[in-house]
Amino acid sequence: MSAADTRRLVAKLWNYCDVLRDDGVSTIDYVEQLTYLLFLKMAHERANRRLNPDRALAEVAERWQKLLDAEAQELEKVYRSTLEDLGKQPGTLGVIFRKAQNKIQDPAKLKRLIVDLIGNENWSSQGADIKGDAYEELLAKGAEDVKSGAGQYFTPRALIAAMVDCIEPGPDDTIADPACGTGGFLLAAYEYIVRRHGAVLTPEQRDRLASGAISGIELVDGTARLAAMNMLVHGIGKPKGPSLIEVRDALAEPPTQHSSVVLANPPFGKKSSITVIGEGGRADKESISYNRQDFWTTTTNKQLNFVQHIASMLAIPGRAAVVVPDNVLFEGGAGEIVRRRLLNQFDVHTLLRLPTGIFYAGGVKANVLFFDKREARPDKPWTSTLWVYDFRTGQHFTLKQNPLRREHLDDFVKCYRPGEPRSSRIETERFRPFTYDELIARDKVNLDITWLKDPSLEDTDSLLPPDVIAQEIVEDLEAALSEFEAIAEALQQARARSAGT
Numbered sequence: 438m439s440a441a442d443t444r445r446l447v448a449k450l451w452n453y454c455d456v457l458r459d460d461g462v463s464t465i466d467y468v469e470q471l472t473y474l475l476f477l478k479m480a481h482e483r484a485n486r487r488l489n490p491d492r493a494l495a496e497v498a499e500r501w502q503k504l505l506d507a508e509a510q511e512l513e514k515v516y517r518s519t520l521e522d523l524g525k526q527p528g529t530l531g532v533i534f535r536k537a538q539n540k541i542q543d544p545a546k547l548k549r550l551i552v553d554l555i556g557n558e559n560w561s562s563q564g565a566d567i568k569g570d571a572y573e574e575l576l577a578k579g580a581e582d583v584k585s586g587a588g589q590y591f592t593p594r595a596l597i598a599a600m601v602d603c604i605e606p607g608p609d610d611t612i613a614d615p616a617c618g619t620g621g622f623l624l625a626a627y628e629y630i631v632r633r634h635g636a637v638l639t640p641e642q643r644d645r646l647a648s649g650a651i652s653g654i655e656l657v658d659g660t661a662r663l664a665a666m667n668m669l670v671h672g673i674g675k676p677k678g679p680s681l682i683e684v685r686d687a688l689a690e691p692p693t694q695h696s697s698v699v700l701a702n703p704p705f706g707k708k709s710s711i712t713v714i715g716e717g718g719r720a721d722k723e724s725i726s727y728n729r730q731d732f733w734t735t736t737t738n739k740q741l742n743f744v745q746h747i748a749s750m751l752a753i754p755g756r757a758a759v760v761v762p763d764n765v766l767f768e769g770g771a772g773e774i775v776r777r778r779l780l781n782q783f784d785v786h787t788l789l790r791l792p793t794g795i796f797y798a799g800g801v802k803a804n805v806l807f808f809d810k811r812e813a814r815p816d817k818p819w820t821s822t823l824w825v826y827d828f829r830t831g832q833h834f835t836l837k838q839n840p841l842r843r844e845h846l847d848d849f850v851k852c853y854r855p856g857e858p859r860s861s862r863i864e865t866e867r868f869r870p871f872t873y874d875e876l877i878a879r880d881k882v883n884l885d886i887t888w889l890k891d892p893s894l895e896d897t898d899s900l901l902p903p904d905v906i907a908q909e910i911v912e913d914l915e916a917a918l919s920e921f922e923a924i925a926e927a928l929q930q931a932r933a934r935s936a937g938t
Contacts, residue, residue, distance in 0.1 A: 482561035599846035613696035615687035617653025620664035622700035692750035702760035703743035736771035
């Protein structure tokens with residue numbers, strides 16, 4: 438199977454989305470329906486293959502056959518019953534079908550999707566790469582549906598690949614993502630390990646990678662089901678086995694197990710109705726509160742809470758790469774406390790400043806923070822030097838006309854020098870080191886560090902096209918609006934507290 442087969446498969450399924458959109462089926466709803474039906478079809482194929490049929494899936498496989506046999510008039514009823522029954526099952530089955538609903542109300546169109554578009558393909562005969570790549574493309578198309586907000590759960594795959602190349606996960610690592618979205622980081626880590634170590638992996642290591650060493654947590658049911666299915670079509674996990682994706686709020690309680698590698702892009706947006714109570718902290722009496730004594734400070738900022746959570750869930754030794762918005766780098770109060778603790782107790786060694794225009798969610802100014810966890814040493818801070826790579830200044834991307842590709846990050850990965858001692862790093866125009874003392878001396882330990890000047894601001898010959906300038910203005914305004922909303926919320930909370938005293 439080739440890339441052309443993947444494109445054909447995706448095009449065949451995706452073209453039908455336009456037909457269903459007229460019936461009010463959104464892009465993300467369509468991807469969900471495909472998830473349900475593809476799972477049932479593959480279960481049917483695996484249970485009925487000539488060699489080594491999967492008897493454990495026989496009951497699930499019967500569900501697909503009933504859909505094929507149902508007349509159009511009764512199909513919707515049979516489909517709805519199937520979703521309800523499977524949603525009550527434990528493990529991966531329950532995650533994929535939890536709270537599942539049929540969004541295709543026209544029986545004739547549902548019948549065509551089942552019989553003609555999915556039924557005529559043999560997914561199990563295609564390698565994990567082909568069906569996995571096809572499903573990944575379907576998820577990417579779902580993320581393009583701006584109205585659904587699905588893009589916030591989808592991290593650009595080029596960025597994920599570069600982060601994984603720097604972190605270098607290995608076959609003995611335990612890899613986790615506490616806000617896994619559709620599972621992009623987990624899949625990239627798995628594929629990296631297979632690509633780099635596949636020839637020497639022991640049977641025990643292979644089994645461990647496919648059944649527990651890689652796991653994620655996702656708060657949103659619909660997104661968790663996409664992640665669980667994404668793992669399965671890539672050969673990770675078992676349909677009737679324990680789910681590698683948990684559906685819950687990762688921040689609600691301290692981690693029950695520690696991971697040697699954490700890769701994450703926690704949800705953006707500062708506002709939260711939940712306050713996390715850190716060590717010695719107090720929360721607004723009217724807030725829903727988490728009692729996290731393993732946290733350094735109390736805050737409603739979700740990103741700061743995720744940074745604290747990831748710091749807590751890292752094993753010793755452990756390494757993390759986390760996408761964070763700009764406010765995590767410069768915000769005072771709780772933000773300063775988190776940065777001071779992180780620099781002191783962890784080896785915060787690399788910061789990648791990202792350009793705008795690479796995320797599906799608009800108005801995002803983000804960075805990637807790399808840090809390691811080691812044995813405590815109270816007499817000396819672990820961070821000695823933070824290397825900052827400015828990939829933002831002078832870089833302009835759009836999701837369609839000029840999307841981010843992996844090769845755009847080649848220079849950063851080269852400067853990072855994966856697998857080599859950081860003492861071998863070399864300063865360049867975009868890559869500069871800052872010592873611990875320099876960082877601590879900055880106002881509020883502000884890590885929002887810039888030194889390059891945008892050439893488009895100095896050279897009229899390099900002015901950007903009007904549409905790119907307009908888009909950047911929109912993104913700046915959206916980011917500013919998010920900040921103003923957070924300030925307004927903080928003022929409301931302060932007034933409520935003063936009124937209660």
